[in-house]
Structure formats: structure tokens, C-alpha cells
Amino acid sequence: MTEAIEVRGLVKRYGQLAAVDGIDFSVSSGTVFSFLGPNGAGKTTTTEILEGLRRRTGGEVSVLGLDPWTEGPALHRRIGVIPQDFRFFEKITAGEAIEYYRALFHTDVDPDVLLAQVELLDKKNARYDTLSGGQKQKLGLALALTNVPEICFLDEPTTGLDPHARRAIWSVIRSLKGSGKTIFLTTHYLEEAELLADHVAIIHHGKIIAAGTPSEIIRVHGRPERISVQAPPELATYLERHLGVAASAEDGRVAVELGDKHDALRVLSAIEASGFPWDSFETNRDTLEDVFVRMVGQMDDGALKQEAPK
Amino acid sequence: MNFRRVAADFRIVMRSYFRNPVALFFSLFFPIILIALFGLIFSATGSGPVTLPVLNEDHNSAVSREFLSALNNTSVDKVSVVSNSTVAPGDFASWLGQNDDPVGLIIPPGFQADYYNATPTNVSVFTNPQDAASTGAVLGAVQGVANGFNLHRACSGQVCAPVIGYTNQNVGSQVYTYIDYLIPGLIGFSILTSPMFSMVDIASSYRKEGIFRELSLTPLTRSEWLLSRITWYVGITFVTAGIMIGAGVVLFGAHVNVTAGLIPFLIVGPFFFVSLGMLAGSVAKTPESAALIGNIITFPMMFLSGTFFPVSSFPPYLQAFAHILPLYYVIDGMNQVMLFSNSAKALADLLVVLIGAIVVFAFAVRLFKWRDE
Numbered sequence: 282m283t284e285a286i287e288v289r290g291l292v293k294r295y296g297q298l299a300a301v302d303g304i305d306f307s308v309s310s311g312t313v314f315s316f317l318g319p320n321g322a323g324k325t326t327t328t329e330i331l332e333g334l335r336r337r338t339g340g341e342v343s344v345l346g347l348d349p350w351t352e353g354p355a356l357h358r359r360i361g362v363i364p365q366d367f368r369f370f371e372k373i374t375a376g377e378a379i380e381y382y383r384a385l386f387h388t389d390v391d392p393d394v395l396l397a398q399v400e401l402l403d404k405k406n407a408r409y410d411t412l413s414g415g416q417k418q419k420l421g422l423a424l425a426l427t428n429v430p431e432i433c434f435l436d437e438p439t440t441g442l443d444p445h446a447r448r449a450i451w452s453v454i455r456s457l458k459g460s461g462k463t464i465f466l467t468t469h470y471l472e473e474a475e476l477l478a479d480h481v482a483i484i485h486h487g488k489i490i491a492a493g494t495p496s497e498i499i500r501v502h503g504r505p506e507r508i509s510v511q512a513p514p515e516l517a518t519y520l521e522r523h524l525g526v527a528a529s530a531e532d533g534r535v536a537v538e539l540g541d542k543h544d545a546l547r548v549l550s551a552i553e554a555s556g557f558p559w560d561s562f563e564t565n566r567d568t569l570e571d572v573f574v575r576m577v578g579q580m581d582d583g584a585l586k587q588e589a590p591k
Numbered sequence: 592m593n594f595r596r597v598a599a600d601f602r603i604v605m606r607s608y609f610r611n612p613v614a615l616f617f618s619l620f621f622p623i624i625l626i627a628l629f630g631l632i633f634s635a636t637g638s639g640p641v642t643l644p645v646l647n648e649d650h651n652s653a654v655s656r657e658f659l660s661a662l663n664n665t666s667v668d669k670v671s672v673v674s675n676s677t678v679a680p681g682d683f684a685s686w687l688g689q690n691d692d693p694v695g696l697i698i699p700p701g702f703q704a705d706y707y708n709a710t711p712t713n714v715s716v717f718t719n720p721q722d723a724a725s726t727g728a729v730l731g732a733v734q735g736v737a738n739g740f741n742l743h744r745a746c747s748g749q750v751c752a753p754v755i756g757y758t759n760q761n762v763g764s765q766v767y768t769y770i771d772y773l774i775p776g777l778i779g780f781s782i783l784t785s786p787m788f789s790m791v792d793i794a795s796s797y798r799k800e801g802i803f804r805e806l807s808l809t810p811l812t813r814s815e816w817l818l819s820r821i822t823w824y825v826g827i828t829f830v831t832a833g834i835m836i837g838a839g840v841v842l843f844g845a846h847v848n849v850t851a852g853l854i855p856f857l858i859v860g861p862f863f864f865v866s867l868g869m870l871a872g873s874v875a876k877t878p879e880s881a882a883l884i885g886n887i888i889t890f891p892m893m894f895l896s897g898t899f900f901p902v903s904s905f906p907p908y909l910q911a912f913a914h915i916l917p918l919y920y921v922i923d924g925m926n927q928v929m930l931f932s933n934s935a936k937a938l939a940d941l942l943v944v945l946i947g948a949i950v951v952f953a954f955a956v957r958l959f960k961w962r963d964e
Contacts, residue, residue: 332808334804334807334808353807354810357807357808357809357810358810360808362805362808364801364804364805366801367801367805368800368801368802368805369802369805370603370607370802371607372606372607372610372611373603373606373607377602377603377606380599381599381600381602381603382809384595384596384598384599385596385599385600385809385810385811386809386810387595387810408610424805
């Protein structure tokens with residue numbers, strides 16, 4: 282599989298502040314790569330460097346084999362970008378906007394097909410200033426696709442949208458992936474990344490603190506799977522004594538971390554054998570969001586500062 | 592430079608504009624309003640006679656009546672005698688003020704006797720310095736009539752005709768009125784203001800809203816983008832100039848030469864000021880400071896380039912200042928074409944504006960950034 286994007290040792294400094302502090306990652310062609318991080322982590326700076334909108338301070342960046350800063354015009358013909366909070370000329374209709382981009386890029390995509398692809402065909406003759414937030418974002422997406430790009434950069438495409446509009450954008454992203462495009466998605470909605478992305482990188486304070494597939498990240502950085510039951514706190518003490526496992530009691534529930542799947546049967550048998558009344562059996566595993574919140578939170582507390590990026 | 596992209600961007604500009612009723616109103620009706628307003632203010636004064644209230648303290652003597660009738664015949668003043676019982680001489684000044692009369696005259700007691708005895712006597716002329724036109728007209732007329740009487744008295748009965756007379760002609764080859772000077776001035780005014788105000792705003796707000804950023808991701812170049820705006824404002828300028836000339840002719844009977852020599856100014860003028868507006872908007876960091884920079888550049892030019900008043904009526908230091916304002920050369924050039932048919936001077940003015948426009952355009956394209964460093 283060829284690499285659509287390759288980043289080695291990327292640094293962007295503003296004066297003394299390193300907004301991006303030596304990051305490495307690559308994105309394979311035809312995959313969805315999601316770039317996660319809290320606000321101010323360096324997401325947008327990195328994205329803009331990849332798009333050729335911002336000059337890097339150091340490191341190597343190659344997008345479709347081009348240097349985004351020095352070969353911007355050539356690159357822009359082959360990528361599509363919807364920025365965060367897409368804005369356009371207020372009095373121009375969706376159809377006219379597509380015509381405009383078609384003329385600028387000198388392509389002959391059918392505006393109706395493009396608008397249908399982003400589920401905006403019914404608004405073809407509506408002016409930009411009459412569109413809802415989700416419709417504006419869809420128009421941005423349609424414009425980003427006018428030049429039939431090989432890579433789509435989506436910078437927080439669903440921020441501020443209602444759940445219905447968000448799902449509509451997701452379905453467009455899935456269909457783009459289905460048509461073989463590479464997608465670079467930044468977001469701070471973790472479920473969005475978990476749902477759409479093949480690979481994820483979490484950036485914080487300008488460094489990548491975790492990378493891999495969503496399940497890899499959960500496996501490496503998440504807590505073990507847990508079994509919990511509704512039971513009196515004394516059960517926790519009982520289980521620790523009889524099984525030698527870590528158990529905790531909280532909010533009327535007792536939770537036990539599982540080392541591997543065989544532990545589950547042993548724990549359940551021990552609970553049954555304990556004679557305590559129990560009910561409402563559940564298993565819990567960390568979601569990407571749990572991992573993200575814990576990692577970012579711990580890092581801010583200083584605990585994870587030395588953990589090297591994968 | 593790719594003209595297909597320029598044309599595509601031009602269509603966006605045109606549509607945005609035609610769908611904006613305020614912009615449309617300002618370009619189509621504002622020129623008419625400007626011409627009508629300034630035409631009425633300045634053409635009305637001086638054309639009709641000034642009504643001159645007179646307090647005759649010389650009991651309607653024959654000489655005083657002759658003096659007033661001579662004043663009445665100057666076609667400048669229309670004498671209206673105020674009854675002595677209405678107002679006392681000491682209250683005349685405040686009486687004029689209360690009646691909104693800008694001028695007045697008192698014939699002193701013993702005027703006739705003094706005239707026959709050749710004793711110096713003074714009529715009192717009251718004027719309001721704010722109304723320069725009436726003041727000038729009345730002072731001139733009174734002085735002229737008094738001189739006639741003095742000459743007649745000095746000759747004391749002998750035939751004593753004035754030796755030097757004069758005829759009145761206007762500057763230029765035809766008879767021009769204020770409105771004729773006003774038309775090139777106001778065309779210059781709109782060549783300056785409509786691109787400057789909107790380009791300064793666009794340059795800063797498009798950057799803030801990220802529209803430049805979006806355009807930077809397309810093949811459209813900055814000079815193509817700027818060229819499309821320039822083309823648009825050239826079009827606007829042609830329409831505005833046409834409306835202004837038409838309104839001047841229809842409303843005030845203006846007679847200006849509309850020749851092909853005007854065309855280069857209607858192209859190069861907007862070329863200069865669209866670029867200048869873009870430059871001003873690009874060097875500013877925020878929309879607020881952009882508006883400030885725009886105003887600092889625009890306002891002196893709005894008044895001191897010969898828009899409403901001819902530069903030749905300015906004090907020398909202001910005239911010198913006017914000569915460093917680019918708009919002065921646009922307006923002077925149009926004056927040379929429309930009023931004086933002086934193509935050599937017009938060409939020199941055009942050259943100044945053209946060279947300036949090329950320099951400012953080059954700076955604007957360099958300094959206005961699609962993307963951040």
C-alpha cells in the first residue's frame with residue numbers, strides 16, 4: 282500500500298512556543314486517518330501545514346509526493362479541503378458555487394451529481410446565507426470534491442452540527458472511502474473517529490501520544506476489561522481475599538478487572554459462591570473516548586509526560 | 592493569468608452585487624443624488640438677484656432714490672426698501688438676523704446734501720461672512736454704483752463717460768457653469784470612494800472569515816482575483832459616469848465634452864483605487880484598523896482633489912498638497928478632456944495615474960496574502 286501522506290519530525294514554532302514538536306506519522310492511500318487532540322494541541326496547525334496553508338519550521342512533509350509549501354498549486358489540484366467553519370459568498374447559490382469551482386479547476390464534474398452525493402441537491406438554487414449550518418458544511422464538502430481529489434482533508438467537519446446533520450456527513454465520508462479516496466479527518470468527537478477511522482493518532486501539546494487502529498490504542502492504552510455486579514461493598518474484600526484480584530466498590534457496584542478472558546468464569550463462580558446477594562451483571566471496556574480523556578488528563582497532571590509516542 | 596478564471600470570479604462578484612439592494616441603490620441613485628444636491632446648492636446662488644433690504648434714512652431724497660434704482664438695475668441686487676417706522680437704524684443688524692437676511696444697506700441721513708456739497712459720506716453695508724456669494728454680490732454692486740456716482744459728481748455736470756469698461760467671459764472655450772466643473776469632480780469622487788470603501792472592507796473581512804484561505808486552495812491567483820474586481824469597478828464607473836453626465840445635462844443643462852478621451856480615465860482610475868484599497872486592507876491586521884487606514888487615505892482626497900471645489904481656489908500650500916494626491920490627476924485629467932479639450936495635459940495626467948496604478952497593483956498583489964507564513 283502506498284503512502285498518501287508522510288510526515289517525519291515535523292516542527293512548527295511560533296517564537297519560543299512549539300505548536301507541533303517533532304511528530305511522525307503516515308497515511309496509506311485509500312484509508313481514513315483521524316487526527317485527534319484537545320483544542321490547541323496542534324491539530325489545525327498540522328493540518329494546515331499538510332494543506333500547504335502554513336509553512337513548517339522543520340521536518341519532512343510529503344503529500345502525494347509533493348512538498349505542500351513549495352508545490353502548493355500542484356498539490357491543490359489533487360486535494361480537497363473543507364476547513365473548520367466553511368464560509369462562502371453570501372448571495373451565491375449552491376449550484377453557482379459549484380459552477381465557480383468547476384471553472385477555477387477547469388473540471389467537468391456534473392454539479393447535480395456532486396450535490397446529490399452530499400445530499401444537497403434540493404438546495405441547488407438556495408443562496409449560501411439561507412442554508413443551515415449542516416447544509417453549509419455539505420456545500421463545503423461538495424466544493425472540496427469538485428476537483429475530484431485524491432485526498433480529502435476534513436477539519437472538524439461536524440463541529441456544531443445537530444446529530445442528524447452529523448450522520449449525513451458521516452455517510453458522505455463513508456461513501457468517499459468506498460470510492461477509494463484517502464481521508465484525513467481531524468475531530469474532537471471520539472465516537473466519530475472510532476466509527477470512521479482506520480487509523481488514529483492522538484496529538485497533545487504538539488506531540489503524538491498514541492497512534493494505531495482504534496482497537497490497538499484501546500488495547501495498549503486502555504484499562505483491562507471489567508466485570509461489575511450490583512452488590513454490597515463487602516463482596517470486593519471477599520473477592521480480593523479469595524481470588525487475589527483487584528476489586529473495587531463504588532456506587533453500590535463491585536467491579537473486578539480481568540487479566541484475560543478465562544478470568545471471567547472464575548470471577549463469576551466466586552461471586553456466586555460468596556453468598557452475597559448480587560444482581561445486574563455487566564462487562565465494561567474502555568472506549569476510545571475513555572482512553573483519550575484519561576491520557577490527556579493524566580498528561581496534563583504530569584503522569585504521562587515521559588511516555589514515548591509509538 | 593487565466594481569463595477563464597477571471598471571468599468565473601467576475602460572475603461571482605456581479606451576482607453578489609446585483610443581489611445586494613443597498614449596493615445597487617448606492618451605485619445607481621447615489622450619483623444622481625450627488626449631482627442634484629451639489630448642483631442645487633451651488634448653482635442656485637449667484638444665478639438669481641439677491642434681495643437687499645434697505646433702510647433709507649435720507650427721507651426718500653431724489654439722490655437716494657436714484658442710487659437705489661441704480662442698484663436695482665445691476666441685476667445682482669433686488670432692492671427692497673424697509674419702512675423707517677419698522678426698525679430703528681441701531682437695531683437694523685439684529686433685525687436682518689431675525690429675518691434670515693444675509694445682507695442689508697442703510698442710506699445715512701443727509702445723503703443728498705452731502706452728495707451735492709461733495710462732503711464724504713458712507714452708506715453702511717451689512718453682510719454675513721458665511722454667505723460669501725451674497726456678500727460678494729452686494730459689496731461689488733454697491734461699490735460699482737458708488738463709483739458711478741463719484742465719477743458723475745467729480746465731473747460736476749460735464750459730459751464725463753467712463754473710459755474703461757469690461758465684458759464677462761468664463762474660463763475655457765465655452766460658457767461653463769459650476770455644474771460643468773462639478774461633473775468631472777463627482778465622477779472622480781465615485782472613482783475614489785466606491786472601490787476604496789468596499790475593497791478595504793473585503794480585504795480584511797474575507798481574510799477574517801477564511802474566504803481567502805478557501806480561494807488559496809483553488810488555482811485562482813491573487814492577480815486574477817484582483818483583476819476581476821478591477822474589471823467590475825471599471826464597469827461600475829462607466830455606469831456611474833454615464834448617470835452623472837446624464838443627470839447633469841437633464842437637471843442643470845450642463846454642457847461637457849463627452850469624448851473617447853474620457854475612457855482611459857474611467858479605466859485607469861478604478862484600477863488605481865481598487866489596488867490601493869486592497870493594499871490598505873492588506874497591511875491592516877484587523878477590519879477595524881483597515882477601516883481606519885482606509886479613511887485616513889480616502890478623506891483628504893475626497894475634499895482636496897478638486898471633487899467639489901476647484902483646486903485653483905485653494906490657498907497655495909493646499910494646492911501643493913493636492914498635487915501629491917492621486918485623485919487630483921484623475922479629476923484634472925477629466926477636466927482637461929471634458930472642459931478644456933487639452934489632450935496634452937490630459938495625457939500627462941493619465942500617465943501619472945497609470946504609473947501609480949501599476950506600482951500600487953504590484954504592491955497590493957505582493958502584500959495581500961492568501962495564506963499565513
